[in-house]
Amino acid sequence: MSEIVAKAPQGHIEVRNFSLSYDSIEGPVQAVTETQIHVKPGEFVSIVGPSGCGKSTLLNAVAGFLKPTTGIVTVDGEKVNGPSAERGMVFQQYSLFPWKTVRENVEFGLKMRGMPRSQRERAARTLLGLAGLEAFEKHYPEKLSGGMKQRVGIVRALATGPKVLLLDEPFGALDAQTRVIMQQILTNMWQRLKISVLFVTHDIDEAIFLSDRVYCMTARPGSIKAEIPIPLERPRQQSMMMSSEFLALRRGLMSLIREESIKAMGGEITDLGMQGLNIQLHGASLADVI
Amino acid sequence: MPAADAIGEAGPVPATPPATSPAFGTLALRWYRLNRGGLRATAIGIISLIVFLLAWHLLTTYRVVFFVRFTNVPSPLAVYASFTKAIHDPKFLLHVLLSCRRIFFGFSLAAIVAVPLGLIMGRFKLVHEIIFPVAEVLRPIPAIAWVPMAIMLWPTNEQSIVYITFLGSFFPILVNTLHGMSLVDPVLVRAAQCLGARERSIFRDVYFPASLPHIFTGLTVGMGVAWVSLIAAEMISGQYGIGYFTWEAYSLVQYADIALGMIAIGVLGLGSSMLIRGAGQLVMPWRLK
Numbered sequence A: 001m002s003e004i005v006a007k008a009p010q011g012h013i014e015v016r017n018f019s020l021s022y023d024s025i026e027g028p029v030q031a032v033t034e035t036q037i038h039v040k041p042g043e044f045v046s047i048v049g050p051s052g053c054g055k056s057t058l059l060n061a062v063a064g065f066l067k068p069t070t071g072i073v074t075v076d077g078e079k080v081n082g083p084s085a086e087r088g089m090v091f092q093q094y095s096l097f098p099w100k101t102v103r104e105n106v107e108f109g110l111k112m113r114g115m116p117r118s119q120r121e122r123a124a125r126t127l128l129g130l131a132g133l134e135a136f137e138k139h140y141p142e143k144l145s146g147g148m149k150q151r152v153g154i155v156r157a158l159a160t161g162p163k164v165l166l167l168d169e170p171f172g173a174l175d176a177q178t179r180v181i182m183q184q185i186l187t188n189m190w191q192r193l194k195i196s197v198l199f200v201t202h203d204i205d206e207a208i209f210l211s212d213r214v215y216c217m218t219a220r221p222g223s224i225k226a227e228i229p230i231p232l233e234r235p236r237q238q239s240m241m242m243s244s245e246f247l248a249l250r251r252g253l254m255s256l257i258r259e260e261s262i263k264a265m266g267g268e269i270t271d272l273g274m275q276g277l278n279i280q281l282h283g284a285s286l287a288d289v290i
Numbered sequence B: 001m002p003a004a005d006a007i008g009e010a011g012p013v014p015a016t017p018p019a020t021s022p023a024f025g026t027l028a029l030r031w032y033r034l035n036r037g038g039l040r041a042t043a044i045g046i047i048s049l050i051v052f053l054l055a056w057h058l059l060t061t062y063r064v065v066f067f068v069r070f071t072n073v074p075s076p077l078a079v080y081a082s083f084t085k086a087i088h089d090p091k092f093l094l095h096v097l098l099s100c101r102r103i104f105f106g107f108s109l110a111a112i113v114a115v116p117l118g119l120i121m122g123r124f125k126l127v128h129e130i131i132f133p134v135a136e137v138l139r140p141i142p143a144i145a146w147v148p149m150a151i152m153l154w155p156t157n158e159q160s161i162v163y164i165t166f167l168g169s170f171f172p173i174l175v176n177t178l179h180g181m182s183l184v185d186p187v188l189v190r191a192a193q194c195l196g197a198r199e200r201s202i203f204r205d206v207y208f209p210a211s212l213p214h215i216f217t218g219l220t221v222g223m224g225v226a227w228v229s230l231i232a233a234e235m236i237s238g239q240y241g242i243g244y245f246t247w248e249a250y251s252l253v254q255y256a257d258i259a260l261g262m263i264a265i266g267v268l269g270l271g272s273s274m275l276i277r278g279a280g281q282l283v284m285p286w287r288l289k
């Protein structure tokens, strides 16, 4: 499996003076402004922020699907100019090719690189073994559970040995138990492959549990509101989520996000909309309550 | 989101089949339970066919006249008799064979042109913009309306009939292929791009397989329309073919042969749709339930 493991520490992501606006009938929609982020080689960095703040926009720009309106995205000093196998991506909707078996999905990137069949079959099997999926190599994705699909998605993205791995709410559609297992699997793979990871999530616990550093974004137009180092030691255990250190980090991030989420929802909130948030307005305005 | 299944999340623990083979009785019972739905449908289907034949038999033997006149309608037994005669008649077999050949050429040509054209139109906007307006104008014209024009266009009768068949199946195939292309999930395209896929492989490994289910819908519909167009063309301008046979039977007052021709058309149409369905299952194994 030597052909899969990254060689020297690589995968330094830099996003400088970044802004991006979408065109719409009412004029440009500023999705992200004035953003600087970076991911050091081998670092695990998460982005959290309220819904619609531009997390996916930022990640898609790093992937090369979107061009920044201003600013620049570089990986190892090279400007990002479109999608490439150097930057693997995992999507929330799994996005496995339904017409390919699990193994063919994993092999796809290697095939694109021109690797001979027998070699890429072996590589795919090894990787599937790491994710505990070798028994399912001949299955079509439709037959798999959500957790298994996303494991295949991760393995597929890692197969080509990318410098960085980008994940956009990859576990958002999974139930809580499956999500915890997936976090462990992702951590294991990340540590083995020594790859840089940029991880978008709206789950604060997940961000803290996984990351070396967390960026918290402001409401739209999104920019970086805070950068929080996560000094928790590794390997991390599930039990750490009860530690006072973890809880303190959680409280801090939670209040940052809540501020922004409320801004993001603005004046649209009615009594009805607040039920889920467990805040009672009793006729008072939102600003009065906070 | 269904809950993750137990096998999946605990790692690879394939279900182990029972070591001893169960008794035949148990197996038969299990098979019956698994296939109960299918058996029921088959049984009811057979019964309903028998009822249909029986009604046909009664209506014709008693020559019922009740708005609809069954006076001259052949009975099932008469049709069966003409069937046993026809299968030994080389002329009848030639009619069937020629119709099948026309379908084969007309339909295959339509598929060979319409599928790639639809794929290319779906992928390249300019091609779509050039071809789509012309296609939209020609599409509503029924293939039968093309008969006089086809006779003028093509040197032989045979060619004009194949052309009509081609036209009948062409548009359903094109339209469904285009529809399939427009529904391709852009996230899958992105996924392929960041695995290093270039235009060619995105086309071959994403757009094409993603459109296949709709292409096969188009082929099935196209096959149906191909038969409709063929029979009409044969009745108007043919000298051979099952459509001509049916029309000729009417002119010659051989009523049993009319029904025989109709049934033959039905069976051939059903057979060709089944062929396409089978091909679809072969080409799209991921869609097998």
Ligand SMILES: Nc1ncnc2c1ncn2[C@@H]1O[C@H](COP(=O)(O)OP(=O)(O)OP(=O)(O)O)[C@@H](O)[C@H]1O
Binding pocket: A022, A023, A024, A029, A030, A031, A049, A050, A051, A052, A053, A054, A055, A056, A057, A058, A202, A220
């Ligand atoms: N193609 C587009 N055209 C116009 N506006 C868009 C487009 N895509 C996204 N936006 C807007 O840009 C903003 C940022 O979108 P983005 O998807 O990046 O947010 P997000 O943080 O990923 O949200 P979520 O948490 O819901 O996934 C949103 O307000 C969205 O409405």
Ligand SMILES: [Mg+2]
Binding pocket: A055, A056, A057, A168
């Ligand atoms: Mg998003």
